[in-house]
Amino acid sequence: MSSLSRDEVAKLAGLARIEMSEEELVSLSKEFTVILDAVARVQEVASADVAPTSHPLSLRNVFRPDVVVPSLSPEQALSGAPAQEEQRFRVPQILGEE
Amino acid sequence: MIRSTAAQMAAKLASGETTSVTLTQAHLDRINSVEDKVHAFLFVDEKGALEQAASVDAKRAKGEKLSPLAGVPLALKDVLAQKNKPTTCGSKILEGWLPPYDSTVVANLKKNDIVILGKTNMDEFAMGSSTENSAYGPTHNPWDLSRIPGGSGGGSSAALASFEAPLAIGTDTGGSIRQPAAVTGTVGVKPTYGGVSRYGLVAFSSSLDQAGPCARTVLDTALLHEAIAGYDPKDATSINAPVPQVVQAAKDGNVKGMKIGVVKELNGDGYQPGVRARFEEALELLAKAGAEIVEVSTPNFEYALAAYYLIAPSEASSxxxxxxxxRYGxxxxxxxxxxxxxVMNLTREVGFGKEVKRRIxxxxxxxxxxxxxxxxGSAQKVRTLITQDFTQAFTKADVLVSPTCPTTAFKIGEKANDPLAMYLNDIATIPVNLAGIGGMSLPAGLADEDGLPVGFQIMSPVMKDERMYSVGAALEAALLSQWGAPLLDRAPALEAGK
Structure with missing residues (x-):
């Protein structure tokens, strides 16, 4: 039986950049026991001789001509920004201050 | 007027019997009178729709050559970007966002002068089968307001079934067009993957997502299909080939000599008796219309649900x-x-709902x-096996058929706390997405036990979408002559009471 502990869910939430309450962590951990059991069934038939499919179309390297086409203006590109400064996205501190 | 088909509306517009402004206003009035019960829309663009309608009328007055659906109104699922109109995907994280560009589907709608009435409700980021996962509250099924309209595209299906719009756009990652169509007695098509551009469609699971047409008849769906489909250089996974001739197929509705394969694995245990009864009757009608019914077996379909609930969340997490x-939101x-x-951690905690977090x-x-x-990795292998099952089955039949869903519409809240029970709803629709083929759901009647609509699913090989329209149109015609009137005439009137 597969399961995920509260601590494992907390680690995944950190990787996925989602703050989670204690209550959410515990309830997700319980749900995952059931969900993982259901999805683990894929292992029953996924033998080594079966090739994986990542995509329904067998496309590779789709190119287009390298010509200039109209694009968004800086104002349009910034129109949804939560904060902006000097025609740039203003973001919170990325590196620690030391 | 609002109960007509889109094709009938288009004919009246072409003959000058009505105008697009009149037709659009009639639908806006209908939205105003029933929306408090149905809640199909997240945004009604009264001003924009009437402006667009007036411009179509002006073009027509000048004698310009217009496309077949010019001037007919449509409801757009809120997962497709429309320039300067709210596009939320049913999520708080995009509340108030105005896209600075049009998705290709929207650009195609505008090019065809189809009037966009507004944006329809959906499960957050299209994750769900009931529209209960919308951050803006659920949509109600016009057949019974206490029941779900399907999902994720429950807003689009409810808008059609309540005559708020004759046309709608949906997107289908695991059944989000077909299951809502099934439970509301409307028609919905998931085209072949790559048949309709995904540019500007907010991605949930990129290798499965596909936008498609929804309407109340097979012909209306076909007309909309041809308006939105086609190669798009902006989508690297768009298929560079002619659009299948779906309108002609829907007009002909000819199944003589066609082999229709009944998928053994998508029936039986777990399927409601009324669903099975309507499915069996539909098969008889198709046989009477000249099709040959054969049985096909797809042994790996029983692993499709498990594979889907690994592949889709994996792609979604990315x-x-x-x-x-x-940058936005x-x-x-x-x-x-x-x-x-x-800031990211806090924003995503507040901005995403429970199901979205669960899948991430x-x-x-x-x-x-x-x-x-x-x-x-194992799920990707199952995907190969399912595609092989389809390839094998299509050597024995031109199209495959099954019930669209195991049950009719369930009650709002009934499965909200049981994710696995909710996922089981998609058991018959998911294989189509994994293989990238086409799928249609059309109404097959009402289940005896609850009087609710049952969907009939038709699946066609890659870029042979016209086949499902042939079969759909034949079945629709046979059922209509049996019923004497469209199925939706039996839905309760929303104006009165409740």
Whole structure:
């Protein structure tokens, strides 16, 4: 039986950049026991001789001509920004201050 | 007028019997009178729709050559970007966002002068089968307001079934067009993957997502299909080939000599008796219309649901990483000294709903080092096996058929706390997405036990979408002559009471 502990869910939430309450962590951990059991069934038939499919179309390297086409203006590109400064996205501190 | 088909509306517009402004206003009035019960829309663009309608009328007055659906109104699922109109995907994280560009589907609608009435409700980021996962409240099924209209495209299906719009756009990742169509007695088509551009469709699971047409008749669906389909250089996964001739197929509705394969695995245990009864009757009608009914077996379909609930969340966990509070959308906790990471964590906690978080965590797990091969890798192999099952089945039949869903519409709240029971709803629709083929759902009648609509699913090989329209049109015609009137005439009137 597969399961995920509260601590494992907390680690995944950190990787996925989602703050989670204690209550959410515990309830997700319980749900995952059931969900993982259901999805683990894929292992029953996924033998080594079966090739994986990542995509329904067998496309590779789709190119287009390298010509200039109209694009968004800086104002349009910034129109949804939560904060902006000097025609740039203003973001919170990325590196620690030391 | 609002109960006509889109094709009838288009004919009246072409003959000058009515105008697009009149037709659009009639639908806006209908929306005003029933929307408090149905809640199909997240945004009604009264001004924009009437302006667009007036411009179509002006073009027509000048004698310009117009497209077949010019001037007919449509409801757009809120997962497709429309320039300067709210596009939320049913999520708080995109509340108030105005896209600075049009998706290709919207550009095609505008090019065809189809009038966009507004944006329809959906499960957040298209994750769900009931529209209960919308951050803006559920949509109600016009057949019974206490029941779900399907999902994720429940807003689009409810808008059609309540005569708020004759046409709608949906998107289908695991059944989000077909299951809502089934439970509301409307028609919905998931075209072949790559048949309709995904540019500007907010991605949930990129290798499965496909936008498609929804309407109340097979012909209307075909007309909309041809309006939105076609190669798009902006979508690298768009198929560079002519659009299948679906309108002609829908007009002919000819199934003589066609082989229709009944999928053995998509029936039986777990399927409601009324669903099975309507399905069996539909098969008899198709046989009478000249089709040959054969049985096909697809042994790996029983693993489709498990594969889907690994592949879709995996892709979602990656796609939804773009909602990082930096460039657009919600930003929470941006106080002095807060780090970007802390702001991301807080924003995504507040901005995403429970199901979206559940799937992001599941996908993150399935893709994580040490588990990748056991989960995501195995699911990709199952995908190969399912595609092989389809290839094999299509050597024996021109199209495959099954019930669209195991049951009719369930009650709002009934499965909200049981994710696995909710996922089981998609058992018959998911294989189509994994293989990238076409799928249609059309009404097959009402289940005896609850009087609710039952969907009939038709599946066609890659880029042979016209086949499902041939079969759909033949079945629709046979059923209509049996019923004497469209199925939706039996739905309760929303104006009176309740």
């Amino acid at each position: 796609n939804l990483a773009r909602f990082d509070a930096m 919600l930003r929470v906790g941006d106080v002095d000294g807060a780090s970007a990471e802390a 965590i599941l996908g993150t797990y399935a893709l994580s080092s040490g588990y990748y091969d056991a989960y995501y």
